[in-house]
Amino acid sequence: MTDVQSPKLFISYSWSTQEHEQWVMALATELRESGVDVILDKWDLKDGHDSIQFMESMVTDESVTKVIMVSDKIYAQKADGRAGGVGTETQIISAKVYEKAKQDKFVAVVAEKEDGKACLPTFYGKRKYIDLSEADDYAKNFEMLLRWVFDKPLHVKPEVGALPAFLSDSTAVNLGTSAALRRALDAVKQGKPFAAGAVDEYFRAVSQGFEKIRIEKENGKEFDDQLIESIEAFIPYRNEIVSLVVAIAQYDSPPSMNNKIHRFLESLLPYADRPAHVNQYRESDFDNFKFLINEIFLYVLAIFLKYEKFESAQILLSTPYYIHERTSNGQSGVFGYSVFYEYVRTLDYRNQRLRLGRLSLAADLLKDRSQSSDLDFNHLMQADLILFLRGTQTGERWFPNTLLYANRSYGPFEIFARSMSQKYFDSVKTLIGVADKRELGALLLNYKGPQSQLPRWQFDSFNPEILVGYDMIGTRP
Template sequence: MSDAQSPKLFISYSWSTPDHEVWVMALATELRESGVDVILDKWDLKDGHDSIQFMESMVTDETVTKVIMVSDKMYAQKADGRAGGVGTETQIISAKVYETAKQDKFVAVIAEKEDGKACLPTFYGKRKYIDLSEAEDYAKNFEMLLRWIFDKPLHVKPEIGALPAFLSESTAINLGASAAYRRALDAVKQGKPFAAGAVDEYFRAVSEGFEKIRIQKENEKEFDDQLVENIEAFIPYRNEIVSLIVAIAQYNALPNMDQKIHRFLESLLPYVDRPAHITQYREGDFDNFKFLINEIFLYVVAVFLKYERFDSIQMLLSTPYYIHERSRNGQTGAFGYQAFYEYVRTLDYRSQRLSLGRLSLAADLLKDRSQSSGLDFNQLMQADLVLFLRGTQDGERWFPNTLLYASRSYGPFEIFARSMSQKYFDSVKPLIGVADKRELGALLLNFKGPQSQLPRWQFDTFNPEVLVGYDMLGTRP
């Protein structure tokens, strides 16, 4: 770094003892080696020069952007007694500290403590200081000093973003379930005897509250704009659902909790089709429900995979979902978990209308929305892969939107990487519906050759064999 780019820094200190002077010299040397243009009397005060004038000019010089006060017991006493050169310097420094609003030119560096307390001049008050007096914390606090000198704080205040969609008056929704959520979450975490009832109450409130997010067409707005606003406004409620599922996966030892989650998911399915009271509708009118219900189901599976609740996942994937109201294109009856995937046509229309040039707006939204969920996006992709493989094995269709982002993955997802252990693979393979590695290999053959059943986004796809780490499965006990 050139001198022109280096911050100019003056060190104010007391000639307390020879050892202290050596300590200050070492600090100054370390700062210069770190790109700081240090001014020190031992280097820059020439024979015959006025030491008081030199010190005063360094404190008041506008080209000197930083001043550190190396404060030990002697420095603090001289500053408080206004004695000697230190007293003169600190009179000037204290005035500068009080007259400037920014107060970012001066900082105290602690070189000594007395009875565990930092030795500081009285005028410095309760301002922040940097403690270099303890050897075990020196490296960490020296980095803090450098960050202060170069104005590169460790924690940078982020830019203010746009108003979240769910706070907008035009899009705000209220499921009326937040109080029930807090009761259920606390009951599950504390293992309270009424936890099962509290979870039921919350799930019922969410299911019934879904009616409140039905989109009412506004003539002055594009429907796809309404759709995106609607699903964005749902994020806080999605996060509540995910948070409760995480708590159940971590804390719950209550019986029938898997069944309660199954019944909750089942209760959402009627929303993907026309209810009896609506006679005029378009296919896309229920696309917000299709997106949200798919997302919720994906998160439930992702959470249970993360916490290795494989029996719970097996129950959710193998138990049919009964729909007694008009749904699934007017059909009623029992359906597999594939009922939680429905094509959201409005998102493709939006991408075309706005010339977004995206391969899958659904995949983009799932990825962007994962940032506030508490789950890593890789965990969603892992869940999508399990659902896709299981669906293929069962002869059903599950379209794994998130795996668009796995097209350049070069290694297996976590549960498959762990399945290098045969014992672990034995617990994972029922999720896919295969009996052994050989049967999984036969399944993977469906994705090779000209008759490949792999989903595609134009020329992009993913490699299931890589994502399951097939070659390494079961190679260890």
């Protein structure tokens, strides 16, 4: 992989208002998180230092390869009037801009418009600027700013996507979903009337972009290495999905959102099978899709459980999923949620090939990958337990990979601990598919004795009775 050196960038701006200063700070933070070494007076100008000398040195320093002028109305006025620190900076900047016709060190970033016209210093003329003043276009134009910072010309840029992954020669994928995600998040959080459409647009982009992670076998490269690279490259997009579903769960979203999420999950399922145009294949060829589809479904359910959206969780569990055509067996129709679990054979092969000696690479991956999400691994285990218990009750086949780690848990998961309240348990019991505590007790008996239906990883397993805190359930109103 080729490393991309972090460019050093200085931000020139005016202390117009407290809100504007916070806006600039947020922009600087977002740039740093995207791999840019940002220099900002609030971070780098120390007490007692000469602010004018600091500004001059930043504009003229050759190691500072990029300078952006965050221009609002006050900045433009001070620049035109040569007033204050902004006036000093822009005097130097304007000279540098005119020094050569084709310069690429300076660019104006518009933070404010007046009567639809960008607020810019007069000296800047009709040069190209980057407009970050409109929320709807912010994501697209922020990516344009980053491409300028990293000297990635627009006429050769790939599809819009997360940064800085596409600026390297790594195996990272670019689904081109960041702008759609921003629109969807803003719409959901602000309760805009087009929120459902924005969410649908984002989910559709992810679903269609899924094709980009299809593994093309490379000569001289182990397939299991390619599989790990593929699922690791998807982490930013899994986190995007998590952030949107969390927003839907946290904010007062209409019931139609449940349908949007259900249809999105449904749209991923065909990827776990061969495409219609492929005749020669192995079942393991689609193992990256199988792992990711399982992971995404598990995260969505875990989020609904965490935020106590039990009706939304119930829809995921009880509403059938329609697949137009399952190409390996020619069948189409509706299926239960167990269609989101398929055995990933390549992981076992990898375990043996590398002599890793792990009980479950699938469990290890789910646990390790949870560290880069905003969801605690306990929430994934809680969701896996619900899926397993309900599956035993309703005939759905579900193998709870994450519960390999549940033998290290010494108490019930959160929703079961709260089920000490009978009222709370009345909401939780429908997820498992039992009518009352007595029926849950009968279900738990299946996991005891020599005929136990409990999953095992060699000698390791878990105790469902402890994880649901059975003795304490319903002991309070």
